[in-house]
Structure formats: structure tokens, C-alpha cells
Amino acid sequence: MTAATETGHPSVLAKAVREGIFAGVISFLMFLLFVGIETYQDINNALVWRTRWGLLAIFVLVAAVGRFLTVGFIKPHLDQRKLAKAKSGVLEISESKSFFHRHFLKIALIFLLVYPFLSLLIVGKQGSLKYVDNFGIQILIYVMLAWGLNIVVGLAGLLDLGYVAFYAVGAYSYALLSSYFGFSFWLLLPMSGILAALWGVILGFPVLRLRGDYLAIVTLAFGEIIRLVLINWTDVTKGTFGISGIAKASFFGIWSFDTGSASSFVKAWGLSPSSVYYKIFLFYIILALCMLTAYVTIQLRRMPIGRAWEALREDEIACRSLGINTVTTKLTAFATGAMFGGFAGAFFATRQGFVSPESFVFLESAVILAIVVLGGMGSLTGIAIAAMVMVGGTEVLREMSFLKVVFGPDFTPELYRMLLFGLAMIIVMLFKPRGFVGSREPTAFLKERRAVSGSFTKEGHG
Amino acid sequence: MEYFIQQLINGLTLGSIYGLVAIGYTMVYGIIGMINFAHGDIFMLGGFAALIVFLIATSFFAGIPVALLLLLMLLVGMLMTGLWNWTIERVAYRPLRGSFRLAPLITAIGMSIVLSNFIQVTQGPRNKPIPPMVTDVFHIGGITISLKQVLIVIITAVLLFAFWYIVNKTPLGRAQRATEQDRKMAALLGVDVDRTISITFIMGAALAAVAGAMYLMYYGVASFNDGFIPGVKAFTAAVLGGIGSLPGAVLGGLLIGLIESLWSAYFSIAYKDVATFAILAFVLIFKPTGILGRPEVEKV
Numbered sequence: 001m002t003a004a005t006e007t008g009h010p011s012v013l014a015k016a017v018r019e020g021i022f023a024g025v026i027s028f029l030m031f032l033l034f035v036g037i038e039t040y041q042d043i044n045n046a047l048v049w050r051t052r053w054g055l056l057a058i059f060v061l062v063a064a065v066g067r068f069l070t071v072g073f074i075k076p077h078l079d080q081r082k083l084a085k086a087k088s089g090v091l092e093i094s095e096s097k098s099f100f101h102r103h104f105l106k107i108a109l110i111f112l113l114v115y116p117f118l119s120l121l122i123v124g125k126q127g128s129l130k131y132v133d134n135f136g137i138q139i140l141i142y143v144m145l146a147w148g149l150n151i152v153v154g155l156a157g158l159l160d161l162g163y164v165a166f167y168a169v170g171a172y173s174y175a176l177l178s179s180y181f182g183f184s185f186w187l188l189l190p191m192s193g194i195l196a197a198l199w200g201v202i203l204g205f206p207v208l209r210l211r212g213d214y215l216a217i218v219t220l221a222f223g224e225i226i227r228l229v230l231i232n233w234t235d236v237t238k239g240t241f242g243i244s245g246i247a248k249a250s251f252f253g254i255w256s257f258d259t260g261s262a263s264s265f266v267k268a269w270g271l272s273p274s275s276v277y278y279k280i281f282l283f284y285i286i287l288a289l290c291m292l293t294a295y296v297t298i299q300l301r302r303m304p305i306g307r308a309w310e311a312l313r314e315d316e317i318a319c320r321s322l323g324i325n326t327v328t329t330k331l332t333a334f335a336t337g338a339m340f341g342g343f344a345g346a347f348f349a350t351r352q353g354f355v356s357p358e359s360f361v362f363l364e365s366a367v368i369l370a371i372v373v374l375g376g377m378g379s380l381t382g383i384a385i386a387a388m389v390m391v392g393g394t395e396v397l398r399e400m401s402f403l404k405v406v407f408g409p410d411f412t413p414e415l416y417r418m419l420l421f422g423l424a425m426i427i428v429m430l431f432k433p434r435g436f437v438g439s440r441e442p443t444a445f446l447k448e449r450r451a452v453s454g455s456f457t458k459e460g461h462g
Numbered sequence: 463m464e465y466f467i468q469q470l471i472n473g474l475t476l477g478s479i480y481g482l483v484a485i486g487y488t489m490v491y492g493i494i495g496m497i498n499f500a501h502g503d504i505f506m507l508g509g510f511a512a513l514i515v516f517l518i519a520t521s522f523f524a525g526i527p528v529a530l531l532l533l534l535m536l537l538v539g540m541l542m543t544g545l546w547n548w549t550i551e552r553v554a555y556r557p558l559r560g561s562f563r564l565a566p567l568i569t570a571i572g573m574s575i576v577l578s579n580f581i582q583v584t585q586g587p588r589n590k591p592i593p594p595m596v597t598d599v600f601h602i603g604g605i606t607i608s609l610k611q612v613l614i615v616i617i618t619a620v621l622l623f624a625f626w627y628i629v630n631k632t633p634l635g636r637a638q639r640a641t642e643q644d645r646k647m648a649a650l651l652g653v654d655v656d657r658t659i660s661i662t663f664i665m666g667a668a669l670a671a672v673a674g675a676m677y678l679m680y681y682g683v684a685s686f687n688d689g690f691i692p693g694v695k696a697f698t699a700a701v702l703g704g705i706g707s708l709p710g711a712v713l714g715g716l717l718i719g720l721i722e723s724l725w726s727a728y729f730s731i732a733y734k735d736v737a738t739f740a741i742l743a744f745v746l747i748f749k750p751t752g753i754l755g756r757p758e759v760e761k762v
Contacts, residue, residue: 009584026549030545030561033514033538033542040586207743214705218743218746221698228733228736377551397485406620422573422574423572424572433565
């Protein structure tokens with residue numbers, strides 16, 4: 001291996017130049033209309049256009065240079081590394097794991113438990129609102145939703161594109177029952193879960209015969225139906241205005257978090273009034289709910305029903321031949337997944353104090369499904385990591401006001417949030433099609449439990 | 463009766479647009495077995511390409527004949543979206559072919575998010591209205607038919623015929639059908655599978671672009687999130703007709719268009735989409751593979 005092959009053999013370089021020019025031409029044609037030309041409304045409100053050649057040139061240059069570097073340098077370099085690794089004969093997977101790796105779950109749990117106080121200590125009351133609420137609670141809600149969906153998609157292998165429907169059922173159950181009847185959060189939390197599970201069964205029943213993509217479109221349709229009903233049934237749901245002023249959760253009925261209340265938490269403990277205590281309390285509730293979801297998932301996988309789910313995912317015909325009742329198996333998967341969605345929904349409603357159909361669009365279902373797949377389906381740790389990266393990443397983007405200095409004062413990073421989210425989805429999938437955690441621990445094993453590659457499991461097959 | 467026929471015509475127009483988009487879904491599904499979620503956004507890109515061509519053409523040549531203008535919009539839109547869909551397939555779907563089933567679905571959803579947000583960022587979030595292009599209307603008895611409705615139905619019919627001809631009578635169509643039936647065997651018998659799949663994506667995109675341009679002409683407005691609702695409806699149409707079946711996609715599109723316009727005429731406009739989706743679920747309960755879909759053979 002000489003230096004010549006590493007930094008560019010003439011033929012490799014020539015190929016890179018060719019590919020680079022090709023990419024430039026293609027991207028020029030692609031972006032010519034959409035980037036090169038800007039449409040806007042003038043003073044008379046008529047649509048007019050102007051050119052943006054500079055921006056177009058940047059797009060084309062990035063594509064051409066990027067392709068040139070990839071073909072000419074990055075790819076040969078990676079191939080070289082792979083080759084060297086294969087020649088050296090050292091296996092990538094080593095038996096001995098680092099301390100951090102072995103105790104990862106314990107460390108993560110301890111970190112989560114002290115996280116609110118840590119942020120309180122470091123950035124103070126006002127500053128930690130952002131860290132506890134926008135990052136902590138927001139990410140944990142998605143972790144919980146993704147873990148709930150994982151039961152349906154990852155374990156039972158039923159592709160559900162309308163999971164957000166159950167989230168909506170939970171949220172509206174809490175919002176409506178608490179504002180019409182004044183029930184407390186602690187009564188309504190289990191009730192929302194049960195109602196969502198009921199809807200899971202109702203919606204699951206007609207789709208039992210469907211497989212794969214037919215199932216996907218019908219679940220998507222149900223998700224949209226529920227959203228459209230929420231929008232149009234204005235007498236009850238107030239339509240697109242949503243329901244506001246939803247009651248806060250109380251400290252198990254002992255203390256209230258409303259500032260005017262007689263049994264206020266702040267007064268009882270002699271603290272100065274701040275909304276941060278409520279946020280910290282909510283953080284622990286959602287953390288507990290997440291733990292419950294994880295616990296139930298892990299326990300169910302060891303029980304006959306969980307094994308039936310996984311068997312159903314691998315081979316439905318074999319399941320039926322062996323006497324597993326596929327109807328109840330599918331329905332329980334739908335109902336269990338929906339129940340956790342309902343819990344998350346009730347929590348969401350009490351945290352926001354406001355629900356509207358805007359929060360339950362298809363995009364949410366897509367984001368949750370993306371988290372499940374990007375994390376590596378069936379792997380709870382992987383899903384949690386994916387939620388942290390994807391949701392946390394987009395939240396971080398909101399904070400990047402320093403980019404205004406680089407790109408000028410008109411630059412709003414929030415505009416690019418979903419664009420980058422979509423790009424991240426594509427890039428992660430391309431590089432890690434099996435998700436962040438590519439190994440699975442099978443529930444049934446011979447002699448000793450061993451992690452296997454995710455490629456051995458079949459998923460998303462109805 | 464006149465009211466009914468009027469609604470029938472409206473439904474037919476809308477159904478033609480859905481049918482054209484549905485063909486793209488069903489072809490891609492048939493040939494590589496993936497739901498191309500970004501297809502609705504390709505439709506939206508086609509609409510935007512037509513919009514920009516319209517603006518440029520009318521500002522340079524004020525008195526351009528409408529027929530020429532429309533032709534220009536359709537052609538540029540078809541080329542543009544064809545190029546986009548070709549690139550998308552190369553970049554986001556081809557590397558994942560042969561990977562597990564959900565991987566391309568996730569990249570397709572990601573691509574859909576990217577495309578709609580790309581247009582939002584580059585062209586702005588506001589609705590883009592254009593002045594009406596075709597304003598003639600005919601009155602037959604008590605029924606009003608606008609020229610744009612006639613145009614939409616005629617263009618759809620012509621395209622469907624051309625498309626049917628390509629798929630059933632040309633070597634390219636034979637390669638497509640062979641790839642659809644058995645990709646490995648087709649490759650062994652000398653079909654360039656990669657090229658066939660690329661062309662399928664380009665053809666689907668071109669039809670979606672025509673639908674996008676006609677949608678713009680019909681409603682006179684384009685928006686970056688136009689891809690989602692018509693996209694989902696076209697997908698629903700493809701599934702209703704039996705995904706993978708080309709006549710099924712057209713039939714499904716027409717049915718969805720008719721259901722939508724009749725439901726809003728006789729029941730309530732607010733629940734028209736609910737009706738569409740409910741009928742989809744209802745049909746699938748009794749025919750789990752759609753109206754014209756092949757019944758799935760269970761093999762061990």
C-alpha cells in the first residue's frame with residue numbers, strides 16, 4: 001500500500017472529477033427553479049419572481065465538491081481502513097466491555113434521577129426551566145411514546161402509522177373529563193390509558209385480516225379520522241381552538257401546584273414561588289411512566305403473550321399452526337401499545353395545559369415511528385438514545401441563536417428544524433439501517449443468553 | 463338530477479388528479495415493494511415547477527397563448543420532478559434495497575419531510591396564488607362544465623393511454639413487468655433492473671408532475687404542504703384499488719374523487735375526508751387486498 005493509492009490514484013482522481021462534475025450538473029438542473037428563482041408577493045399582492053444565482057451557485061458547488069471529495073478521497077480511505085482491519089484479523093466485537101458499557105443502564109438511570117437537581121444547581125431556577133421542560137420532559141415523552149409503539153411495531157411486527165391517534169385519545173380524555181367533571185389527574189391517568197386501550201381494540205378489530213402495507217394505510221387512515229373528528233366535533237372538542245386551562249396534576253392530592261391554592265406546594269415547604277417545582281415534579285412523573293413502560297415491556301417479553309407477539313412477527317402461519325390465537329395476540333399488542341400512548345397523552349395534556357388537534361398530526365406518528373426504527377426496533381436502549389438524539393437535537397437547534405452572527409440577523413434556525421430532522425432520518429438510515437443498537441437479546445435461547453444481530457429478526461411484517 | 467351530474471363531473475375531475483398520483487405509488491410499490499411516502503411531495507414539487515414556469519413565461523411573453531403556456535408548464539414540471547425522483551431513488555432508496563422492509567419506508571418519510579421543508583425554506587411558507595389561466599365555461603342544460611375540468615379529464619385520458627401503451631406494448635414495459643414479477647430472474651435474463659427501477663421512478667414522477675400542474679390550474683394556488691393531503695388520498699386510492707395494480711390505481715382515484723365530491727354535496731363538507739378513510743377501511747375489511755388487487759397467496 002503506497003501513498004499513491006491512498007490520496008488518489010490518477011484513475012480514481014479522474015473518476016472523482018467526472019463524478020463531481022456530474023453531480024454539479026444534476027444539482028444545477030434540480031435547484032435551478034426552486035433555489036435559483038424566488039417567488040414572492042409584491043406590494044399589489046401579485047406573485048412575482050426574482051433570481052438568486054448566488055445561492056444556486058453555493059448549492060451546486062457544495063454538491064459537486066462534496067461528490068468529488070467522497071469519490072476521490074473519503075471512500076478510498078474508508079475502503080483502505082476496512083481492508084486493513086480485515087487483514088489484521090482482529091474481530092470488531094470484543095468480549096470484554098468497558099466499565100461504562102457494562103454499567104450503562106445504571107449510570108443513565110442515576111443521571112436521570114439527579115438531572116433536575118443538577119440543572120437547578122448549575123443554572124438556577126429560571127435557567128433550569130428550559131433544561132427540565134424543553135429537554136428533559138420533551139425527550140422523555142417521546143421515549144415513552146416510542147417505547148409504546150415499539151410493542152406494536154418492534155415486538156408484534158404490526159406496522160402502525162397512526163399511533164398518534166392513541167396519544168390524542170389519551171390527551172383529550174384527560175382534557176375533557178377534567179374540564180367537564182373536574183376529576184383529578186391521578187384518577188384520569190389510568191382512565192386515559194384504559195380508554196386509549198379500548199380504542200386500540202376498536203381500531204384493531206377491523207384490521208386483523210390485513211397485512212403489511214394495507215395495515216399501515218388503515219392505521220394511518222384511523223389516525224387521520226380521529227384528528228378530523230377532533231377538529232370538526234366543535235360542540236365537545238372546541239375544534240381547532242383546542243381546550244385550554246386544563247387542570248395541573250397535584251402532588252398525589254396532598255399539595256397543589258396552583259399558586260392561589262390554600263394547600264400550595266410552595267407554601268407548605270416554605271419555598272419562593274416558581275414554576276420550576278411543578279416542572280421537576282412532572283419530570284419525575286414522566287420518568288416513572290417511562291420506567292413503567294420499560295418494565296412492562298421487559299416483563300411481557302418473558303411471558304407467553306410477549307413470546308406470542310415475537311413469534312407472530314417472525315412467522316404468522318407457523319403461529320397459527322401451533323395453536324396461537326392470532327386475533328387475541330394482535331389485539332393485545334394493539335391495546336397495550338395504545339394504553340401507553342394514552343398515558344403519554346394524559347401526561348402531555350396536563351403538562352401543556354392546552355390541547356388542540358394541531359399536536360396530533362401525521363408528522364408526529366412519523367416522528368415516533370422514525371425514533372423506533374432509528375433506535376433499532378425492539379431495543380429499548382437504542383430507542384431511548386434515538387429519542388434523545390432526534391428530539392434533543394431539534395430542541396438544541398432552537399437555542400442556536402449564535403448562528404445569527406454567522407448567517408445574518410434574518411436567519412431563524414427554527415425554520416430549518418424539520419428540514420434537518422428529515423435529513424438526519426435519511427442519513428442515519430443509510431449508514432445504520434438496523435438502527436443505533438443493532439443487536440438483540442432473544443428471549444428464547446439455548447444454554448446461554450447471547451446478543452444476536454438485529455438482521456436475524458424480521459420486523460414490520462403484518 | 464342536474465345537481466347530481468354536476469357533482470359527478472366535479473368528482474371525476476378530482477379523481478383524475480388522484481388517479482395520476484396513485485399510479486406513481488402503485489408502480490413503485492409493485493416494482494420494489496416500498497411505500498414511496500415522498501411521492502405526494504413530488505406532486506407538490508411538480509405544482510411548484512409549473513408555478514415558477516408560469517410566472518417566468520407570463521412576465522417575458524405577456525400574451526403567450528394558454529395552450530402553449532400549459533404545455534410548457536407540464537413539460538418542465540415533468541422533467542423537473544423526473545430528475546428529482548431519479549436522484550432521490552439513487553441517493554435514498556437504492557442503497558437500502560435488500561435491507562429490511564422498514565428502512566426505505568423511514569428514508570421515504572424523511573425525504574417527504576425534507577422536500578416539503580425545502581420548499582418552505584426556499585419559496586416561503588405563504589400560499590402562492592396565480593391569476594386564473596382558463597376561464598371558459600360551458601352550460602349544458604342546468605350543468606356547468608368549465609374548460610379546465612374538460613382539459614384535466616382529457617389530459618389524464620391521453621396520459622393514461624400513453625402510459626398503458628408503454629407498460630403493455632414496449633420492451634421497456636416488458637422489462638418493468640418482468641422486474642415486478644421476479645427481480646432476480648429478470649436480472650438473470652438480461653433485464654437491467656437498476657435502470658428499469660430508475661425509469662419507473664421517473665415515469666411515476668412525471669405523472670405526478672402533470673397532476674401537480676393541473677391541481678395548480680384547477681385551484682389557482684400552490685403551497686409547500688400541498689403534498690400531504692392529496693398524497694395521502696392518492697395513496698388511499700392506490701390501496702383501495704389494490705396496490706400494485708395499475709387499473710386499480712385509476713379506479714381507486716376516480717372512486718375517491720367521487721366519494722369526496724358526493725359526500726360534500728349531500729352530507730357534510732367537514733367530514734368528507736373522514737368518509738373517504740372510513741370507506742377505505744370498510745372495503746379492506748371485506749377485500750383485504752383492495753378492489754382489483756391480487757389475493758395474497760400464503761406460502762410457508
